[in-house]
Amino acid sequence: MAKKDEQNFVMHIAKREDDFPQWYTDVILKTDMVDYSDVKGCMVIKPYGYGVWELIQSEMDKRFKETGHVNAYFPLFIPESLLMKEAEHVEGFAPEVAWVTHGGSEKLTERLAIRPTSETIIGSMYSKWIQSYRDLPVLMNQWCNVVRWEKSTRPFLRTSEFLWQEGHTAHETFDEAQEETMRMLGVYREFAENVLAIPVITGRKSEKEKFAGAQETYTMEAMMQDGKALQMGTSHNMGTNFAKSYDIQYLSKEGKLEYCFTTSWGTSTRMIGGLIMVHGDDRGLVLPPRVAPIQVAILPIAQHKPGVLEKADELLQTLKAAGVRAKVDSSDQTAGWKFNQWEMKGVPIRIEVGPKDIEKNQVVAVRRDDLEKQFIPMEEVSARIPAMLDEVHDGLFNKALKLREEKTTDATTFEQLCDGVQHGFVRAMWCGETGCELAIKEKSGGATTRCAPFEQKELSDVCVHCGKPAKTMTYFAKAY
Amino acid sequence: MAKKDEQNFVMHIAKREDDFPQWYTDVILKTDMVDYSDVKGCMVIKPYGYGVWELIQSEMDKRFKETGHVNAYFPLFIPESLLMKEAEHVEGFAPEVAWVTHGGSEKLTERLAIRPTSETIIGSMYSKWIQSYRDLPVLMNQWCNVVRWEKSTRPFLRTSEFLWQEGHTAHETFDEAQEETMRMLGVYREFAENVLAIPVITGRKSEKEKFAGAQETYTMEAMMQDGKALQMGTSHNMGTNFAKSYDIQYLSKEGKLEYCFTTSWGTSTRMIGGLIMVHGDDRGLVLPPRVAPIQVAILPIAQHKPGVLEKADELLQTLKAAGVRAKVDSSDQTAGWKFNQWEMKGVPIRIEVGPKDIEKNQVVAVRRDDLEKQFIPMEEVSARIPAMLDEVHDGLFNKALKLREEKTTDATTFEQLCDGVQHGFVRAMWCGETGCELAIKEKSGGATTRCAPFEQKELSDVCVHCGKPAKTMTYFAKAY
Numbered sequence: 001m002a003k004k005d006e007q008n009f010v011m012h013i014a015k016r017e018d019d020f021p022q023w024y025t026d027v028i029l030k031t032d033m034v035d036y037s038d039v040k041g042c043m044v045i046k047p048y049g050y051g052v053w054e055l056i057q058s059e060m061d062k063r064f065k066e067t068g069h070v071n072a073y074f075p076l077f078i079p080e081s082l083l084m085k086e087a088e089h090v091e092g093f094a095p096e097v098a099w100v101t102h103g104g105s106e107k108l109t110e111r112l113a114i115r116p117t118s119e120t121i122i123g124s125m126y127s128k129w130i131q132s133y134r135d136l137p138v139l140m141n142q143w144c145n146v147v148r149w150e151k152s153t154r155p156f157l158r159t160s161e162f163l164w165q166e167g168h169t170a171h172e173t174f175d176e177a178q179e180e181t182m183r184m185l186g187v188y189r190e191f192a193e194n195v196l197a198i199p200v201i202t203g204r205k206s207e208k209e210k211f212a213g214a215q216e217t218y219t220m221e222a223m224m225q226d227g228k229a230l231q232m233g234t235s236h237n238m239g240t241n242f243a244k245s246y247d248i249q250y251l252s253k254e255g256k257l258e259y260c261f262t263t264s265w266g267t268s269t270r271m272i273g274g275l276i277m278v279h280g281d282d283r284g285l286v287l288p289p290r291v292a293p294i295q296v297a298i299l300p301i302a303q304h305k306p307g308v309l310e311k312a313d314e315l316l317q318t319l320k321a322a323g324v325r326a327k328v329d330s331s332d333q334t335a336g337w338k339f340n341q342w343e344m345k346g347v348p349i350r351i352e353v354g355p356k357d358i359e360k361n362q363v364v365a366v367r368r369d370d371l372e373k374q375f376i377p378m379e380e381v382s383a384r385i386p387a388m389l390d391e392v393h394d395g396l397f398n399k400a401l402k403l404r405e406e407k408t409t410d411a412t413t414f415e416q417l418c419d420g421v422q423h424g425f426v427r428a429m430w431c432g433e434t435g436c437e438l439a440i441k442e443k444s445g446g447a448t449t450r451c452a453p454f455e456q457k458e459l460s461d462v463c464v465h466c467g468k469p470a471k472t473m474t475y476f477a478k479a480y
Numbered sequence: 481m482a483k484k485d486e487q488n489f490v491m492h493i494a495k496r497e498d499d500f501p502q503w504y505t506d507v508i509l510k511t512d513m514v515d516y517s518d519v520k521g522c523m524v525i526k527p528y529g530y531g532v533w534e535l536i537q538s539e540m541d542k543r544f545k546e547t548g549h550v551n552a553y554f555p556l557f558i559p560e561s562l563l564m565k566e567a568e569h570v571e572g573f574a575p576e577v578a579w580v581t582h583g584g585s586e587k588l589t590e591r592l593a594i595r596p597t598s599e600t601i602i603g604s605m606y607s608k609w610i611q612s613y614r615d616l617p618v619l620m621n622q623w624c625n626v627v628r629w630e631k632s633t634r635p636f637l638r639t640s641e642f643l644w645q646e647g648h649t650a651h652e653t654f655d656e657a658q659e660e661t662m663r664m665l666g667v668y669r670e671f672a673e674n675v676l677a678i679p680v681i682t683g684r685k686s687e688k689e690k691f692a693g694a695q696e697t698y699t700m701e702a703m704m705q706d707g708k709a710l711q712m713g714t715s716h717n718m719g720t721n722f723a724k725s726y727d728i729q730y731l732s733k734e735g736k737l738e739y740c741f742t743t744s745w746g747t748s749t750r751m752i753g754g755l756i757m758v759h760g761d762d763r764g765l766v767l768p769p770r771v772a773p774i775q776v777a778i779l780p781i782a783q784h785k786p787g788v789l790e791k792a793d794e795l796l797q798t799l800k801a802a803g804v805r806a807k808v809d810s811s812d813q814t815a816g817w818k819f820n821q822w823e824m825k826g827v828p829i830r831i832e833v834g835p836k837d838i839e840k841n842q843v844v845a846v847r848r849d850d851l852e853k854q855f856i857p858m859e860e861v862s863a864r865i866p867a868m869l870d871e872v873h874d875g876l877f878n879k880a881l882k883l884r885e886e887k888t889t890d891a892t893t894f895e896q897l898c899d900g901v902q903h904g905f906v907r908a909m910w911c912g913e914t915g916c917e918l919a920i921k922e923k924s925g926g927a928t929t930r931c932a933p934f935e936q937k938e939l940s941d942v943c944v945h946c947g948k949p950a951k952t953m954t955y956f957a958k959a960y
Contacts, residue, residue, distance in 0.1 A: 038562055038604050039592065042555035047620065050552045072530050075522035076594075076625055076641050082518055095584045100594065102579040103629035103640075112519065114556075114580065114594075124518050140527065145556055145625065149583035160583075161556050 013344070015282050020226040024154075027276060031285050031345050034155040041153040041160035045269065048345070049156075051293030052272055053163065057143060059195045059290065060165065060267070063187050069139045069167060076144075077112040078121045086245040089119065092212020096148040098160075114147040119213065119238070119264055122168045123246030130170060130260060132251045137180070138170040156273030157230075157480050164268035170248060170260040177237050177261035178216075184265040185218045185235040192232055196275050197288040197396040198222050199404055200232060201425070201475055203451030208434045211264075215239035221450045221475065223404040224277040227423040229450050229477035232274050235265035273480075278400050285346025286368055288396055289389040296326040296385060297342040301354025303330055311358050315351065315381065322382040324389070343368065348392045349385065369395045414443075414465050417476060421447035425477045429470035431463035440465050440476070450475040493824070495762050500706040504634075507756060511765050511825050514635040521633040521640035525749065528825070529636075531773030532752055533643065537623065539675050539770065540645065540747070543667050549619045549647060556625075557592040558601045566725040569599065572692020576628040578640075594627040599693065599718070599744055602648045603726030610650060610740060612731045617660070618650040636753030637710075637960050644748035650728060650740040657717050657741035658696075664745040665698045665715040672712055676755050677768040677876040678702050679884055680712060681905070681955055683931030688914045691744075695719035701930045701955065703884040704757040707903040709930050709957035712754050715745035753960075758880050765826025766848055768876055769869040776806040776865060777822040781834025783810055791838050795831065795861065802862040804869070823848065828872045829865065849875045892940050894923075897956060901927035905957050909950035911943035920945050920956070930955040 012030060014022035028034045033049035045053065061071070077100065084090050093116045100112040115121065126138060147161050167184060171177045185202055192200045200220035210217035214236040221229050242248065243259040252258050279286040289295050296319055300312040312328045319326040329338050335352075342350050352364040361378045365385070369392050376384050407424025411417040420426035421444055430436070430449065441448055443465075452472035463470050492510060494502035508514045513529035525533065541551070557580065564570050573596045580592040595601065606618060623645050633639050647664060651657045665682055672678045680700040690697035694716040701709050722728065723739040732738050759766040769775050776799055780792040792808045799806040809818050815832075822830050832844040841858045845865070849872050856864050887904025891897040900906035901924055910916070910929065921928055923945075932952035943950050 035605065035608070037555050037601065038559055039555045039557045039601070042557060044555065044605055045553040047550035047552045051550070053553075054551065070527035070531070071534065072527045073525040073533075073643065075517050075519045075524065076627065077519045077522060079518055097584060098580050098592075099582040100578050101581045102591075104575045104577060112578075121517065121519070125515065125524055128515070147556065163553065 013282065013284060016225060016280075023280075023282075024273075024277060027280055027284050028155055033272070033276075033285075036155070039160075041150055043155045043159050043161075045163075048293060049272060052275075052287070052291050053269055055291040055293065056195070056271060057165075060187075060191055061143075063191060064141050064165075064167065067183060067187060069141045069169075072140050072142055073144065074118050074121050074125065074142060076115055078115055078118075080111045080113060082124055083113045083120050085120065086213050086242060088241070089213035089245075093117070093148075096150065098147045098149050115144075116146055116148045117264075117266070118142065118144075118146075118166055119168065119242055119262075120246065123242045123248060123262070126168075126170050126260070126262075127247045127249075130248055130250050133172055133253055136170060136172050136250060136260065137176065139167075139180075140169065141165055141167040154273070156269055156276070158270075162269050164266055167263070167265045169263045170243070171263070172250070172252070172258070172261070174237075174239065174261050177239070177263050181216070181218060181235045181237040181263045181265070184263070185220065185233075188220050188233040188235065188265070188267060192220060192222070192271075193397065195288070195290045196271065197290075197393050197400065198232070198275060198278050199397060199401040201451065201453050203453035203475070205234070205451055206432065206434070206437060206449045206474070208437055209449060211236045213238065213241050215241060219451050221477075221479075222274055222278060223400075223407050223425060223477075224274070224480070225280075225403065226277070227407055227478070229425065229475075229479040230270070230274045230277065231450070231479065232271055233265070233267035236263060238262045238264065278403075279396050280346070283340075284344030286396065287346035287348060289348040289392050292346070292348050293325065294327045294345070294347050295324050295389055296349045296351055297338075297345075297347045298326060298328045298351045298353065299335065299338050299342070300328065300330055301335055301352050301357075305355045307358060308354060311353050315353060315363065318382050319385060322386055324385055348389055351385075367392055367395070369399070410459055411464055412460050414440075417447070417464050418444045421445075421476055421478055425450070425475050427457070427459065427473055427475055428464035429459050429462060430472060430474040431466055431468040432471040433466070433468070436463060436466045436468075444476075446478050447476045448479055450477050450479065493762065493764060496705060496760075503760075503762075504753075504757060507760055507764050508635055513752070513756075513765075516635070519640075521630055523635045523639050523641075525643075528773060529752060532755075532767070532771050533749060535771040535773065536675070536751060537645075540667075540671055541623075543671060544621050544645075544647065547663060547667060549621045549649075552620050552622055553624065554595075554598050554601050554605065554622060556595055558595055558598075560591045560593060562604055563593045563600050565600065566693050566722055568721070569693035569725075573597070573628075576630065578627045578629050595624075596626055596628045597744075597746070598622065598624075598626075598646055599648065599722055599742075600726065603722045603728060603742070606648075606650050606740070606742075607727045607729075610728055610730050613652055613733055616650060616652050616730060616740065617656065619647075619660075620649065621645055621647040634753070636749055636756070638750075642749050644746050646744060646746045649743045650723070651743070652730070652732070652738070652741070654717075654719065654741050657719070657743050661696070661698060661715045661717040661743045661745070664743070665700065665713075668700050668713040668715065668745070668747060672700060672702070672751075673877065675768070675770045676751065677770075677873050677880065678712070678755060678758050679877060679881040681931065681933050683933035683955070685714070685931055686912065686914070686917060686929045686954070688917055689929060691716045693718065693721050695721060699931050701957075701959075702754055702758060703880075703887050703905060703957075704754070704960070705760075705883065706757070707887055707958070709905065709955075709959040710750070710754045710757065711930070711959065712751055713745070713747035716743060718742040718744065758883075759876050760826070763820075764824030766876065767826035767828060769828040769872050772826070772828050773805065774807045774825070774827050775804050775869055776829045776831055777818075777825075777827045778806060778808045778831045778833065779815065779818050779822070780808065780810055781815055781832050781837075785835045787838055788834060791833050795833060795843065798862050799865060802866055804865055828869055831865075847872055847875070849879070890939055891944055894920075894945050897927070897944050898924045901925075901956055901958055905930070905955050907937070907939065907953055907955055908944035909939050909942065910952060910954040911946055911948040912951040913946075913948075916943060916946045916948075924956075926958050927956045928959055930957050930959065
């Protein structure tokens with residue numbers, strides 16, 4: 001009976017190898033991570049999905065504060081004239097801005113953009129707040145919603161409104177700004193690896209792919225199970241571009257008026273899409289333990305038998321005391337249904353406890369990543385389960401790393417590149433020219449430069465496509 | 481020298497009795513709580529102000545979760561046709577809605593409202609999610625920004641964009657919805673009193689003052705130092721009004737299709753304005769300890785002398801270990817400047833430690849609320865300071881309660897009412913009719929009904945204004 005339930009249940013999720021996009025949609029909808037709304041391109045983040053975001057926020061925010069940043073909140077609206085001050089920036093963002101034209105029944109004298117990102121409004125405030133070198137550095141972050149009017153959307157990956165954090169800092173020198181840019185990229189990388197269990201490639205974006213208005217953009221890129229790359233976070237050194245457009249100046253120690261060097265860096269709810277596509281399997285979600293709203297599901301077996309529910313509750317208290325986010329499922333569904341339900345929801349560990357286990361003073365623990373059963377003596381639960389959660393984390397990370405390595409190839413011919421990007425990352429030497437980049441994209445069926453990684457290797461001395469002298473080894477891939 | 485600094489410094493803040501609105505503006509700007517932005521009616525919440533909001537969020541969120549609620553996130557945009565479905569609701573909110581009409585360069589086929597509150601978009605989702613009595617109750621909350629296009633704005637108190645939380649729940653019966661409405665009003669009250677140190681009157685709003693679309697609105701109201709009331713939070717029982725407009729139905733245990741009973745409840749960054757106007761004094765802010773980003777400022781005296789900075793840092797570590805949010809000010813300003821600075825910033829306790837104190841193995845602690853010096857033996861710091869923070873909290877609460885009592889009078893004649901509302905709350909018997917309410921407002925120079933408190937007293941049996949039979953004892957006041 002459990003077997004039949006299981007089949008019916010899992011049947012509703014498409015298989016990854018048959019139809020990866022459908023698998024993704026099935027997983028996010030059936031696990032109550034997200035839902036579509038009546039507003040085109042906007043998602044509703046349901047409590048289970050929002051629970052993941054709350055944990056992401058909490059882990060990231062701790063890291064931002066440890067590196068000296070404070071949070072603030074800037075307006076949702078940006079007057080059109082303010083947005084227009086940085087030419088490259090506006091060129092990049094204007095096509096996807098949502099415009100407010102009326103307040104109540106009155107037409108506004110100036111249109112207001114809904115922030116697609118906040119460099120402009122924050123820059124205008126920094127201009128007011130920063131007077132002297134004593135005011136520097138300014139190290140702020142903001143958690144908020146932003147809007148980018150997208151034609152083609154997918155929950156978490158690309159939506160017209162999304163939630164994110166955006167850090168904005170101002171410094172005396174280019175070097176300090178560069179140090180900050182790299183520090184925050186490092187924080188992102190450490191977070192991706194140690195919290196989301198996702199290995200990432202970090203490096204520098206091409207001229208074409210960099211942030212509109214930045215001097216340099218750095219990125220972290222991850223490989224999904226379908227062979228496409230996902231940009232998971234970016235960190236920008238703006239040089240003095242925004243300082244000049246928004247008049248962010250300071251009086252130096254030497255009494256000279258100088259432009260600040262600014263940075264910005266951001267990550268978003270897109271990361272949730274990433275962790276689903278990296279770790280999920282045909283049974284559904286597989287949540288990395290450190291952002292799993294429920295880390296352990298306790299299933300009482302034959303729960304009508306005396307003592308079973310009491311023991312389940314005792315386990316719950318033990319786990320809570322050990323700092324584990326646990327939940328007892330004492331609903332009146334069958335055991336088979338519950339197994340599938342919590343597997344589909346990606347809970348890292350399932351614990352079963354029934355009359356026989358109570359007799360033997362043990363529980364059965366099943367890891368979501370390898371589905372293997374382990375028998376754990378009751379008195380070892382509070383030590384073993386936290387350790388097992390770390391093991392699940394490590395297991396997921398290593399599996400994702402192995403996947404990425406299998407999906408990464410080196411190319412010294414353009415044919416090899418075109419082959420390789422059909423199923424993953426391709427490392428190849430590249431001339432760095434935008435014309436060449438566009439030609440590669442067209443001829444390869446959509447491959448883009450992801451980044452020039454910090455760890456360089458000289459595969460040859462000429463560009464894989466045009467044959468001109470190569471500047472960097474670059475990662476290419478099709479991307480979300 | 482310290483004396484002169486002090487005078488110069490404090491001079492910049494208007495006195496409360498001379499010009500309360502100017503005092504408020506001086507305090508919020510000079511303490512870096514907030515700043516005006518380039519966007520009319522929108523504020524920038526600076527890190528010191530946002531720090532207060534983060535603590536408010538954390539304390540409230542804990543209470544919401546303890547009462548069984550989960551967080552979610554719904555879209556910023558509400559299609560015009562969806563907003564229009566509940567007639568009373570749209571009548572109340574349409575005049576202050578900001579409208580998005582263009583995405584990029586394209587005109588939208590339907591205008592999108594920026595949420596002034598989310599009953600409509602959440603209602604449309606609940607309609608989809610709720611099928612049977614098994615799905616009930618639904619208990620959700622959302623932390624987000626909302627926009628209400630206001631003509632006349634003041635930071636924290638009334639701004640076009642503000643941050644808030646909005647709870648939205650759905651139930652099987654009116655009684656369950658009513659229980660939830662009252663439970664959350666109780667959470668708000670407990671929070672106001674135990675976290676913000678603000679005593680509040682709770683009760684029911686009049687027909688005219690209730691939320692647009694609600695069956696009943698309950699409120700908590702606080703008295704400011706200038707004799708005006710501030711609505712600090714509201715909790716609404718919607719009955720089946722929204723369920724009928726948004727088709728939120730469930731199949732009952734008896735197999736009948738029934739409408740849900742819904743509630744909503746909200747509090748916002750407005751509370752920060754409230755705590756400033758309740759506790760502040762002519763020296764500046766006075767922050768209630770439980771939401772003070774810095775609870776203790778440690779000032780090293782003669783900090784160039786050997787051992788002083790080391791001792792200050794030792795104190796910092798001791799306090800941090802005791803769970804106190806503390807900070808050492810080792811800037812090169814004078815001691816007098818620092819005293820004033822941290823007083824103005826409202827830090828609940830200032831600790832001074834200099835060579836003489838080190839010799840005597842003690843510190844000097846000064847409470848912000850009474851400014852009295854206390855000498856504390858070094859080894860008692862980790863126990864005494866947390867206790868002293870509680871004493872500051874209690875001191876602030878009692879002072880605010882005393883102020884409210886002094887500013888509250890009973891009226892049995894309309895003259896008494898008109899007199900009383902010039903400097904505070906007036907309790908009076910009232911007929912409950914909207915026409916009478918409007919006449920009272922006009923004739924009294926702006927007094928409105930604040931609520932019919934749960935604790936009723938029969939002052940007479942006729943309406944204080946029109947002489948018709950009285951229905952309730954009601955609080956009247958001028959209000960923000």
